[in-house]
Amino acid sequence: MRLLVDAGNTRVKWQLRNDDVIVRQGVGGFGPTLFNDLADLESSISGVAVSTVVSEQKRIELTRLLARHVAVPPKFYWAEAERGGLVNAYATPDRMGADRWHGMYGAWKDLAGGFAVIDAGSAVTVDYVDDSGRHLGGYILPGRGMMLRSLKNDAARIGFEDHEVSAGGPGASTTECVHHGLFWLWQAMASRIHRDCHSSGINTILVTGGDAAGIQAAGLQADLAGDLVLAGLAAIDAEEQAAS
Numbered sequence: 001m002r003l004l005v006d007a008g009n010t011r012v013k014w015q016l017r018n019d020d021v022i023v024r025q026g027v028g029g030f031g032p033t034l035f036n037d038l039a040d041l042e043s044s045i046s047g048v049a050v051s052t053v054v055s056e057q058k059r060i061e062l063t064r065l066l067a068r069h070v071a072v073p074p075k076f077y078w079a080e081a082e083r084g085g086l087v088n089a090y091a092t093p094d095r096m097g098a099d100r101w102h103g104m105y106g107a108w109k110d111l112a113g114g115f116a117v118i119d120a121g122s123a124v125t126v127d128y129v130d131d132s133g134r135h136l137g138g139y140i141l142p143g144r145g146m147m148l149r150s151l152k153n154d155a156a157r158i159g160f161e162d163h164e165v166s167a168g169g170p171g172a173s174t175t176e177c178v179h180h181g182l183f184w185l186w187q188a189m190a191s192r193i194h195r196d197c198h199s200s201g202i203n204t205i206l207v208t209g210g211d212a213a214g215i216q217a218a219g220l221q222a223d224l225a226g227d228l229v230l231a232g233l234a235a236i237d238a239e240e241q242a243a244s
Contacts, residue, residue, distance in 0.1 A: 001044050002237060003070060006099065006229045007052035007062050009122040010145070011210070015230050016041065030061060035069045048074040049237035051229055053097045077102070077236055084108065084239070089135040099229045100125050100138070106232030107206055107225070108133060114202040116193060118222060119229070120209035122146060126193060128200055136200060141189070144211050147182055166217060186218035193220060 001023060006013045012034055015025040024041065028034050038045070048070055052059060059076070066074055079093045079101035086108045090096050103117050104127055114131040118124065120143060127138035142150070151158050160175040168184035171177035197205060205222035207215060212224055225231075 001041070001046060002234075002241075003038070003045050003048045003066075004230050004233050004237065005048065005050040005052070005062070005066070005074070006102075006233065007050060007054055007058075008099065009054060012062070013227070013230060015227070015234075016045070017234060020234075030058065030065070032065070032068075034065055038069045042069050042071070045070050045072065047072055047237070047241070049233055050074045050076045051098045051102045051233045052076065053099050075237070075240075077233060077240075083236065085112075085133040086129065087134050089137045097125070100127055102230075102232035102236065103127075103208065103228045104129055104135065104232065105235060106228045106230075107204075109232065109235045111204060113204065114200070115204040115206060116197050116202055116222075117225075117228065118193065118205065118207045118209075118212075118215065118220065120144075120207060120211035120215050124189070124209075124211070124215075126189075128196060128202060130200060130202065144182055144214065147185075148178070151178060165214075168218070183214075183218055186215050186220075190215065190218050190220035 001016055001018045004015045004017060011027055011029055013027045016023045024037060026037050048066060063074060078098050079096035081088050081093045083105060086105055103119055107115050107117055115129055117127045122143050124141040124143050125138060128136040130136055158174060160178040163175050163179040165179045165183045168180050168187050171180045206225040207220060207222040208225045208228045216222060
């Protein structure tokens with residue numbers, strides 16, 4: 001069985017797979033209990049594949065956490081110039097976050113046609129791929145949590161509370177002004193994504209990440225693809241195993 005790990009800046013998702021069958025999965029923050037659910041299956045794990053965007057310090061920490069439960073060292077997969085007909089727009093692919101590449105590859109393997117991938121995590125990333133597999137480029141924006149922390153930490157007199165938002169109209173309190181303002185930005189982002197896809201002949205939009213539902217509520221007409229990064233990572237890991 002292969003252990004697949006998607007380590008983001010705020011949470012880690014993992015799946016234990018036996019070929020295409022998900023045997024067990026979990027999600028959590030960096031900490032000693034992250035992989036405890038693997039305790040009874042440790043001897044069955046033949047390899048570990050990791051997609052990550054964390055700092056080198058956290059990558060080393062992740063390696064140590066894995067070593068508590070898995071005897072084999074992890075294999076880290078990064079962005080590439082090309083794979084299986086998917087061509088990266090970056091002139092220096094190693095400058096792209098691995099999660100973006102793996103998310104695109106997961107979509108490419110499933111669709112084999114043009115698509116947009118929106119990953120709404122700590123940051124929001126947008127990537128466009130045409131029918132031929134050519135990556136057209138994308139965007140990176142601060143995520144919801146990042147924007148809220150920026151307002152709270154860098155603007156001392158803007159005090160606000162948590163607030164459920166389903167509209168982006170003008171707020172009547174600071175809390176409403178902040179949360180409605182973020183929703184308003186998401187509405188504008190959704191509208192721009194739709195325009196970009198229309199002009200590029202892209203008909204399929206996929207969204208993943210912790211804030212995916214919020215962006216859909218703001219008007220993004222997209223299919224939810226919750227484990228897109230892990231799906232792409234699994235495909236690449238399988239291809240590398242077959243080639244070795």
